[in-house]
Amino acid sequence: xxxxxxxxxxxxxxxxxxxxxxxxxxxxxxxxxxxxxxxxxxxxxxxxxxxxxxxxxxxxxxxxxxxxxxxxxxxxxxxxxxxxxxxxxxxxxxxxxxxxxxxxxxxxxxxxxxxxxxxxxxxxxxxxxxxxxxxxxxxxxxxxxxxxxxxxxxxxxxxxxxxxxxxxxxxxxxxxxxxxxxxxxxxxxxxxxxxxxxxxxxxxxxxxxxxxxxxxx
Numbered sequence: 001x002x003x004x005x006x007x008x009x010x011x012x013x014x015x016x017x018x019x020x021x022x023x024x025x026x027x028x029x030x031x032x033x034x035x036x037x038x039x040x041x042x043x044x045x046x047x048x049x050x051x052x053x054x055x056x057x058x059x060x061x062x063x064x065x066x067x068x069x070x071x072x073x074x075x076x077x078x079x080x081x082x083x084x085x086x087x088x089x090x091x092x093x094x095x096x097x098x099x100x101x102x103x104x105x106x107x108x109x110x111x112x113x114x115x116x117x118x119x120x121x122x123x124x125x126x127x128x129x130x131x132x133x134x135x136x137x138x139x140x141x142x143x144x145x146x147x148x149x150x151x152x153x154x155x156x157x158x159x160x161x162x163x164x165x166x167x168x169x170x171x172x173x174x175x176x177x178x179x180x181x182x183x184x185x186x187x188x189x190x191x192x193x194x195x196x197x198x199x200x201x202x203x204x205x206x207x208x209x210x211x212x213x214x215x216x217x
């Protein structure tokens with residue numbers, strides 16, 4: 001499974017990238033706002049930092065304007081994936097941009113039918129939002145499983161990019177279902193290393209080591 005970091009925080013991306021944990025980055029208007037930086041400037045810096053796809057989202061709502069914005073964003077770097085919403089206009093933009101050979105991430109997916117349309121329109125990635133479905137008492141993981149089955153049935157090459165990840169269990173569950181990519185905030189990836197038994201075991205080892213009176217260095 002590929003790990004994409006869902007942030008526009010360059011320092012956080014750099015830390016995870018140094019550990020080999022970053023296969024790509026996803027951003028959106030909310031994350032750009034949080035960064036406090038110019039979208040073109042920060043996206044260019046991120047693209048120079050990581051070699052994998054960097055999703056940069058259009059903000060237009062009409063197809064022609066989305067296409068124009070997508071082309072502008074794609075000029076930033078070769079590893080830009082233009083992010084468009086899963087609306088009818090977004091599907092039109094996806095088709096146009098993918099026909100031009102650009103990577104396209106179709107976002108805000110909440111149904112298997114939407115995912116099927118995105119694949120037909122040539123999407124590189126489809127981004128189903130797990131956490132937001134969970135928020136309304138719908139199991140977001142069921143959507144990942146449904147999309148996986150449909151794509152496998154017909155050999156679609158669109159990659160399932162599980163998004164709106166809230167917990168470490170979301171990540172392992174998506175891996176078991178067969179999502180191609182998961183995108184999550186840096187804190188969620190870091191939390192994957194935590195386990196109370198690891199902490200308890202390490203504490204015991206340190207206690208016993210202190211009793212030996214030894215030093216390795």
